[in-house]
Amino acid sequence: MILSLDMDSEVPIYQQIRDRIVEAIASGQLAEGSSLPSTRQLAVDLGINFHTVNKAYDLLRREGLLRINRKSGALVQRDARSGPPEPGFTSEWETRLRTLLAEAVVHGAGDPAVLDSCRSVLDSFTASASASRHATPGTGQGDSAS
Numbered sequence: 271m272i273l274s275l276d277m278d279s280e281v282p283i284y285q286q287i288r289d290r291i292v293e294a295i296a297s298g299q300l301a302e303g304s305s306l307p308s309t310r311q312l313a314v315d316l317g318i319n320f321h322t323v324n325k326a327y328d329l330l331r332r333e334g335l336l337r338i339n340r341k342s343g344a345l346v347q348r349d350a351r352s353g354p355p356e357p358g359f360t361s362e363w364e365t366r367l368r369t370l371l372a373e374a375v376v377h378g379a380g381d382p383a384v385l386d387s388c389r390s391v392l393d394s395f396t397a398s399a400s401a402s403r404h405a406t407p408g409t410g411q412g413d414s415a416s
Contacts, residue, residue, distance in 0.1 A: 287326035297398035306344040
């Protein structure tokens, strides 16, 4: 797994780490049961404070996407094949979606452009996940971050 971060972004680094990991899970690069680097190792690889990585991992744990164990480290707890979402997920997700769509409207993006963007992004995840499922076992999982 390779994480690309923008150190000059206004988005906090822990949030960028969280977002890239969610995207890797959605695209099939990380499947349920995949292990992630330790917080210290990922921090070294990225050249950042390990507390920043810890904050991202903890957020993913609270969201039900990671399982953190002292012995086995951080493991992906669910992926697209894990079944229906946990109770409450849909309403929380729709709240975040409402804000993203409001931003698009405020900036003048019309319905067709917004819907096309949504379809394109969703298709990119489903196409990537499908390709990952058909790849040689072991590829794309457990690679170190950079």
